[in-house]
Amino acid sequence: MSQQVQQQGRYDADERGYFGGTWGGRFMPEALVAALDELTDAWHEAMADEAFVGEFERVLRDYAGTPSRLYHAERLSKKVGARVLLKREDLNHTGAHKIRNVMGQALLTKRMGKTRVIAETGAGQHGVASATAAAYFDLDCTVYMGAVDTRRQALNVARMQLLGAKVIPVESGSATLKDAINEALRDWVASVDHTAYLFGTAAGPHPFPSMVRDFCRGIGDEARAQCLEQYGVLPDAVAACVGGGSNAIGIFTAFLEDEGVEIHGFEPGGDGVETGRHAATIHAGEAGVLHGARTFVLQDADGQTVESHSISAGLDYPGVGPQHSLLAATGRATYTPVTDAEAMDAMALLSRTEGIIPAIESAHAIHGAIEVAKRLGAEKGPDATIIVNLSGRGDKDMGTAIEWFGLGDADEGPEADLDQTETVTQQ
Amino acid sequence: MTSTSTAFEKARAEDRAALIGYLPAGYPTVDGSIRAMQVMVEAGCDAIEIGLPYSDPVMDGPTIQAAAQAALDGGVRTADVLRVVEAVAGTGVPTLVMTYWNPIERYGVERWATDLAAAGGAGMITPDITPDHGAEWIAAADAHDLDKVFLVAPSSTDDRIAMTARESRGFVYAAAVMGVTGAREATSDLAGPLVRRVRATGDVPVAVGIGVSTGDQAAEVAGFADGVIVGSAFVRALLDHPGDEAGGLDALRALTTDLAEGVRRART
Numbered sequence: 001m002s003q004q005v006q007q008q009g010r011y012d013a014d015e016r017g018y019f020g021g022t023w024g025g026r027f028m029p030e031a032l033v034a035a036l037d038e039l040t041d042a043w044h045e046a047m048a049d050e051a052f053v054g055e056f057e058r059v060l061r062d063y064a065g066t067p068s069r070l071y072h073a074e075r076l077s078k079k080v081g082a083r084v085l086l087k088r089e090d091l092n093h094t095g096a097h098k099i100r101n102v103m104g105q106a107l108l109t110k111r112m113g114k115t116r117v118i119a120e121t122g123a124g125q126h127g128v129a130s131a132t133a134a135a136y137f138d139l140d141c142t143v144y145m146g147a148v149d150t151r152r153q154a155l156n157v158a159r160m161q162l163l164g165a166k167v168i169p170v171e172s173g174s175a176t177l178k179d180a181i182n183e184a185l186r187d188w189v190a191s192v193d194h195t196a197y198l199f200g201t202a203a204g205p206h207p208f209p210s211m212v213r214d215f216c217r218g219i220g221d222e223a224r225a226q227c228l229e230q231y232g233v234l235p236d237a238v239a240a241c242v243g244g245g246s247n248a249i250g251i252f253t254a255f256l257e258d259e260g261v262e263i264h265g266f267e268p269g270g271d272g273v274e275t276g277r278h279a280a281t282i283h284a285g286e287a288g289v290l291h292g293a294r295t296f297v298l299q300d301a302d303g304q305t306v307e308s309h310s311i312s313a314g315l316d317y318p319g320v321g322p323q324h325s326l327l328a329a330t331g332r333a334t335y336t337p338v339t340d341a342e343a344m345d346a347m348a349l350l351s352r353t354e355g356i357i358p359a360i361e362s363a364h365a366i367h368g369a370i371e372v373a374k375r376l377g378a379e380k381g382p383d384a385t386i387i388v389n390l391s392g393r394g395d396k397d398m399g400t401a402i403e404w405f406g407l408g409d410a411d412e413g414p415e416a417d418l419d420q421t422e423t424v425t426q427q
Numbered sequence: 428m429t430s431t432s433t434a435f436e437k438a439r440a441e442d443r444a445a446l447i448g449y450l451p452a453g454y455p456t457v458d459g460s461i462r463a464m465q466v467m468v469e470a471g472c473d474a475i476e477i478g479l480p481y482s483d484p485v486m487d488g489p490t491i492q493a494a495a496q497a498a499l500d501g502g503v504r505t506a507d508v509l510r511v512v513e514a515v516a517g518t519g520v521p522t523l524v525m526t527y528w529n530p531i532e533r534y535g536v537e538r539w540a541t542d543l544a545a546a547g548g549a550g551m552i553t554p555d556i557t558p559d560h561g562a563e564w565i566a567a568a569d570a571h572d573l574d575k576v577f578l579v580a581p582s583s584t585d586d587r588i589a590m591t592a593r594e595s596r597g598f599v600y601a602a603a604v605m606g607v608t609g610a611r612e613a614t615s616d617l618a619g620p621l622v623r624r625v626r627a628t629g630d631v632p633v634a635v636g637i638g639v640s641t642g643d644q645a646a647e648v649a650g651f652a653d654g655v656i657v658g659s660a661f662v663r664a665l666l667d668h669p670g671d672e673a674g675g676l677d678a679l680r681a682l683t684t685d686l687a688e689g690v691r692r693a694r695t
Contacts, residue, residue: 016559027528027555029486031580031602033587172492178483185485190606192582289529290483292555302505303533305482 011256011326017206017293020330024322026205028292032185035192040207042112047214052111056104056215063136064092064099066218070226070387075353080370081377082384085235087223087251089391090358096392097219097247098129102198104215106133109196116140116195120184122149122177122243123314123361124156125392126200131165133198141165144183146176149313156396174307177317181291201244202321205292209249209321216250223387224254231385236376237262239369240389241361242335243279243315245324247391252333262334265324266368268310269337279308280337281320282328290319296328311340311400312360314392338364344404346370347394359392360400366390431521431549431574431597434473435632435653444649444690446471447634448683449525449658451478452511453503454494454665459672461514463665463679468518470680471687475515476552476656479508479526486554488609490659494666505534509546516547523574523597525552531564540567550574550597557587558594565594576600579625581617589628598632598654599625603639609659611638619651645689655690 017024026036046052060066069088077084089097102119109117117139121127127143134141143160147169150157160167173179181204188197202212220238227235238255240248242265255261270278278284281296288297290305298306298318308318327333338346343360346367351357358366369388376384394401402408438445448467452460464475480495480503487495508524516522524543531539531551543551550573556564558577568575574597579588582605592599603618604611618635625633634654639645640663645655664682668675 025560026557027560028557029554029580029602030557030578030587030591031486031582031605033557034580034582034584172489173482173496182483182485186488186607189486190604192605289532289555291485297529299529299533301533303481303530304499305529 009257011323011332013206013210013323017210019323019326023295023325023329024206024209024293026292027289027294028205029189031189032192035188036205036207038112042108043207043211046108046111052107056107059103059107060100060218064103066092066100067222067226068092070223070230073354076350079353080373081382082373082386083382084369084373085227085385085387086356086390087219087387089219089247089389090356090362090393094129094132095395096125096129096359097216097250097389098126098200099132100218100250101200101212101215101246102126102129102133105196105198106137106139109139110137112196114194114196116142116191117198118142118144118184118187118191118195119198120144120177120180120200122146122180122316123312123396124149124153124160125314125396127165127167128156128159128163130198131160131163134165135163142187143167144170144180144187146174146180147171148175149177153313153396176307177313178291178305178319201246202249202323203244203291203293203295203319209293209323212246213249213253213323216246217253219247219250219389220252220254223251227385227387233385234258234261235385235387236380237264237372237386238389239264239266239365239372239386241266241315241364241391242282242320242324243268243317243361244319245321247389249321249323251387251389252327256332262372263327263332264368264372265333265335266338266364267335268312268315268364269339269342270309270311272339273337277309278337279310279316279318281318282324282335283337285318287325293322295322295325296320311343312364314359314361315364336368338367342367347401348405356390357394358390359394360397362389362391429516429519429521429549431474431523431576432632434521435598438473438654444652445473445634445654446645446687446690447474447476447654447656448472448661449476449478449656450661450665451480451491451495451498452508453480453498453501455497455672456501457503457507457511461511462672463676464511464515465518466676466679467661467683468515468520470683472520472683474521474523476523476525476658477508477511477515479505479524479530481527481530484527486607488607488659490610490662490666491608494662505530509542512543512548513546521549522547523549523552523576525554527554528556536563536567540571540573544571544573548573550576552576552600554578558591568596578602579621581605581621585624588624592625592628592631595631598634600656601625601633601635601652603635603637606637608637610640610663614638614644614647618648622652642685642689645686646692649690655686657686
């Protein structure tokens with residue numbers, strides 16, 4: 001019974017992949033439909049197979065290091081006047097939540113008897129995770145990455161190559177994540193008989209939005225149980241950054257039916273939504289179809305996809321997972337843009353108050369969560385609780401941080417900038 | 428408007444396959460694309476597919492991507508595509524639009540069907556819409572008497588082929604290979620069996636596309652299909668003559684002539 005409710009909740013997709021009857025679906029070339037059907041069947045069967053679920057849990061525990069800790073950020077909590085709990089996905093193997101998704105999909109790939117995986121990547125985190133899973137499961141791996149991104153994330157290119165993956169820079173279109181997805185789909189149309197597409201986020205055609213969510217939902221299931229166990233209460237709010245939205249749907253899912261829990265997604269606001277240079281898809285986009293799903297899309301008057309912008313390559317995507325579109329449309333979750341500058345301030349703040357350098361993606365959530373925590377603290381007192389998904393660690397972003405804060409030169413420390421940062425974020 | 432079925436009827440009466448040529452609207456310019464398509468009609472295309480350039484064309488290979496991107500960079504708009512439709516349909520051959528879905532959804536499906544029909548368009552080919560996710564388009568097309576051309580692929584199941592053939596009007600587009608658009612050295616051995624599987628379901632004509640670029644290949648495909656669709660090779664003819672409209676049109680004319688002979692050679 002509870003299983004049934006879990007699978008057919010009001011926020012879940014129907015059997016054709018539509019959330020709320022509208023969002024999602026499968027707007028795809030016929031050539032891929034047989035493969036998507038095959039994948040859908042295999043995923044349903046696998047999730048109903050205790051041996052598969054057990055193996056998935058074992059691999060995540062023994063190899064990826066889950067369950068990740070739920071950590072009380074005490075100094076930050078004092079500053080904001082409410083209890084801030086960090087879901088430490090940054091401590092997972094490969095440094096982000098994405099290992100959960102790829103281990104699930106790669107395990108499914110093995111079960112389906114396919115020998116090769118392809119993936120798209122923006123920041124390189126999903127590419128690194130895919131290359132890792134491919135090494136673990138002995139699969140051939142090709143990663144498509146926008147040429148612009150291969151330049152700004154050269155370290156991750158090297159990591160993928162060291163792990164044995166082939167990295168193909170994509171020069172077409174805007175040469176970023178969306179074009180990497182296009183190129184991976186083109187590969188897949190021609191290779192679908194022996195290749196699985198490890199889609200990197202909870203977007204794209206059915207079954208990816210639901211399947212990726214299932215593989216990531218451990219984040220929220222763990223956090224909910226940890227919060228109850230450690231504090232005896234459910235949180236007042238949960239928060240996550242939203243690009244495609246896999247870490248966000250991963251933590252949100254467990255709380256969707258907890259009506260007292262506020263759900264907050266924080267979108268990349270870039271230079272500010274009013275400048276047009278942003279990737280705040282839900283906040284500023286309009287309903288459309290991109291990469292096989294009906295969802296909010298940054299598009300022009302003719303339905304051409306508009307180039308997105310974010311300081312965080314991992315959030316730099318002009319679409320968003322369709323379930324987020326439903327959660328926004330129904331008001332169950334609130335989506336708010338956070339600018340590049342606000343995210344970088346939060347990156348510095350968390351580094352200095354907790355000794356944790358977050359990924360810039362996650363820093364968007366930190367900034368947004370601080371604002372929510374201040375309000376909750378004022379309303380409910382210092383025991384008000386917010387869980388923030390710290391979806392990834394910031395090592396990969398040091399190049400950006402060096403440039404942004406003027407770090408790295410021992411003679412000219414960044415004191416001035418960072419002091420200002422703390423004041424701004426504290427106010 | 429002229430349904431694409433008239434092109435197939437004409438070809439069948441001449442005991443040959445129909446030749447369907449593709450170019451994107453707006454390359455090299457909107458007017459230039461009109462002149463190019465008019466040349467293709469004069470030289471023997473029985474129907475024209477006008478591509479609506481889109482920012483994220485997942486079924487297209489590098490050749491069509493390049494021309495479509497250039498058209499977008501040149502500022503082509505959805506309304507321009509309708510102007511091209513009107514001009515090409517004016518030649519009397521059935522004229523279809525081939526487009527990814529989002530620009531149509533954005534334009535408004537009902538409004539699009541109305542304007543496409545008013546421009547004389549025969550209908551639409553939808554590479555990223557299958558009938559089971561295309562209810563809105565099917566309703567609008569039926570209301571405006573427009574052709575609905577859906578694709579089948581070598582990977583399609585028999586059930587899906589039957590469903591697709593049933594929902595298609597005008598013809599069924601059989602993708603000859605598992606892959607994106609673009610010229611291939613050899614014709615696919617997957618196309619023949621696929622055409623036979625579609626034919627087994629009913630009477631709707633079947634045209635084969637993807638990978639056909641020469642008269643010899645067209646002749647081979649015309650041996651078993653009702654129509655031969657050529658896209659990238661036409662686009663290549665234009666891409667190879669940047670800034671030289673006369674040269675590009677000459678190349679288009681020569682290629683069309685070669686292909687038109689091909690579709691006539693097969694069954695003699």
